[in-house]
Amino acid sequence: MSLSIIILAAGKGSRMKSAIPKIMHPLAGKALLEHVIDTAQGLAPQSIAVVCGNGAEQVLPLLDTHAITSVMQPEQLGTGHAVMQAESVFADSEQVLVLYGDVPLTQLTTLTALLSCGNTQSLRILTTQLDDPTGYGRIVRNDKGNVVCITEQKDADEATLAIQEVNSGIMVLPAKWLKQSLAKLSNNNAQGEYYLTDMVALAVADGLAINTVCCDDNAEVAGVNTRQQLAALERHYQQLQANTLMENGVTLADPSRIDVRGTLVTGTDITLDINIIIEGNVTIADNVRIGANCIIKDSIIGKGSIILPNSMIDSSQVGENVNIGPFARLRPGTVLADNAKIGNFVETKNANIGEGSKVNHLSYIGDTEMGKNVNIGAGTITCNYDGANKHRTTIGDNVFIGSDSQLVAPVTVAAGATIGAGTTLRKDAPELALTLTKSVQKTIEGWARPTKIKK
Ligand code: UD1
Numbered sequence: 122m123s124l125s126i127i128i129l130a131a132g133k134g135s136r137m138k139s140a141i142p143k144i145m146h147p148l149a150g151k152a153l154l155e156h157v158i159d160t161a162q163g164l165a166p167q168s169i170a171v172v173c174g175n176g177a178e179q180v181l182p183l184l185d186t187h188a189i190t191s192v193m194q195p196e197q198l199g200t201g202h203a204v205m206q207a208e209s210v211f212a213d214s215e216q217v218l219v220l221y222g223d224v225p226l227t228q229l230t231t232l233t234a235l236l237s238c239g240n241t242q243s244l245r246i247l248t249t250q251l252d253d254p255t256g257y258g259r260i261v262r263n264d265k266g267n268v269v270c271i272t273e274q275k276d277a278d279e280a281t282l283a284i285q286e287v288n289s290g291i292m293v294l295p296a297k298w299l300k301q302s303l304a305k306l307s308n309n310n311a312q313g314e315y316y317l318t319d320m321v322a323l324a325v326a327d328g329l330a331i332n333t334v335c336c337d338d339n340a341e342v343a344g345v346n347t348r349q350q351l352a353a354l355e356r357h358y359q360q361l362q363a364n365t366l367m368e369n370g371v372t373l374a375d376p377s378r379i380d381v382r383g384t385l386v387t388g389t390d391i392t393l394d395i396n397i398i399i400e401g402n403v404t405i406a407d408n409v410r411i412g413a414n415c416i417i418k419d420s421i422i423g424k425g426s427i428i429l430p431n432s433m434i435d436s437s438q439v440g441e442n443v444n445i446g447p448f449a450r451l452r453p454g455t456v457l458a459d460n461a462k463i464g465n466f467v468e469t470k471n472a473n474i475g476e477g478s479k480v481n482h483l484s485y486i487g488d489t490e491m492g493k494n495v496n497i498g499a500g501t502i503t504c505n506y507d508g509a510n511k512h513r514t515t516i517g518d519n520v521f522i523g524s525d526s527q528l529v530a531p532v533t534v535a536a537g538a539t540i541g542a543g544t545t546l547r548k549d550a551p552e553l554a555l556t557l558t559k560s561v562q563k564t565i566e567g568w569a570r571p572t573k574i575k576k
Pocket residue numbers: 129130131132133172194196197198199200201202203221222223256257258259271273287288289290315316317318344
């Protein structure tokens with residue numbers, strides 16, 4: 122049963138009032154269209170084609186990254202006209218599934234159910250029941266309950282407007298029949314458009330069976346037309362993510378205050394405080410505790426680690442029983458071994474911090490190789506950049522660096538070395554010795570503080 126999928130995405134989305142095409146607006150960190158593409162790919166079809174029009178230049182790079190065919194619809198003359206543009210793509214398949222680029226949350230299981238009802242020669246429609254069906258095409262049935270046509274809001278009379286079963290827009294059609302019948306569509310309707318929905322009446326006339334699957338969850342078939350609808354779907358999606366996390370053994374201080382914009386893999390007995398944002402691919406192991414207002418992107422957090430409030434972790438690996446924050450910033454390439462500690466107002470980047478090592482306060486550690494059980498005093502800076510190139514700092518096991526020191530890279534502090542407070546280290550420090558840059562302390566007797574001049 123070969124399947125082609127056509128995603129309609131040429132519309133303007135004028136109600137978004139945006140220079141970005143509607144389908145490129147993100148939901149949970151991913152373009153609306155990308156949600157649809159991912160779901161479509163889940164069905165392993167023979168081909169996927171996206172019908173592009175408005176803002177195509179912004180859409181094509183996304184299609185390239187997914188190796189998906191685009192077809193152009195320079196003028197948007199209706200959903201039927203959009204499908205006509207994709208004819209060559211679905212010509213040699215058996216059935217065609219039509220999806221909308223602005224309906225992001227349809228589940229794979231729902232589409233599978235739609236595809237498996239009826240047979241490949243029937244026309245299948247995903248419908249839903251709405252309390253307020255305004256704006257949608259109505260599913261019109263005869264007194265036997267069989268679908269006879271879909272009537273658009275603008276073409277409907279009073280009785281039809283009262284129908285609450287609506288067309289989601291998602292449809293499966295036999296490919297060969299579709300190809301022959303598209304030519305019969307006319308634009309003789311209230312909007313002067315070629316409606317794909319008119320295929321239903323044509324199918325009835327041709328004696329095709331019409332099957333419907335009614336989707337209980339309105340969010341799965343909800344389209345985004347306004348920023349309000351986008352925000353509502355985002356909240357719905359986040360609520361689903363929160364539910365899944367809790368079902369998997371994660372405690373959330375407030376399920377309405379977590380945002381997962383990507384994929385979060387969790388162990389059990391994890392506690393997440395409020396306003397945590399997860400981006401990209403994040404893994405959090407058992408017994409991790411994360412405080413309020415943390416942002417974690419593309420990182421792995423090991424068992425039992427504690428991340429205190431207002432910390433940011435990006436593209437980093439955190440070992441087991443590590444303590445981070447509050448107000449820590451782990452930039453890409455940070456690797457913290459087990460039992461390490463990164464305290465407040467510490468920034469790290471491209472740094473390996475060894476087991477049990479501590480960078481407790483107000484430091485910048487970049488391009489650094491650090492051994493075990495190192496203690497970095499407050500205000501220590503690795504001066505990794507000479508204005509043109511980046512250089513590495515190497516710190517051996519059991520090193521102690523006094524507060525307010527600058528390590529001017531490239532430089533090595535050998536194992537067991539102690540660096541005196543306030544040192545500017547420009548040459549390597551030998552092992553097991555005290556190295557410091559001495560500045561002589563002096564006292565000026567009888568010196569008076571300046572006083573404010575009276576005006
Ligand atoms: C359409 C359906 C309606 C259904 C509703 C569900 C038709 C005629 N009507 O109405 O029955 O209840 O969706 O949301 O099909 N598009 C193109 N090219 C075009 C026109 C549209 O690519 O020329 C795309 C849009 O970008 C959008 C989708 O098709 O992704 C639907 O178009 P839209 O104008 O929103 O259709 P509706 O009037 O909402």
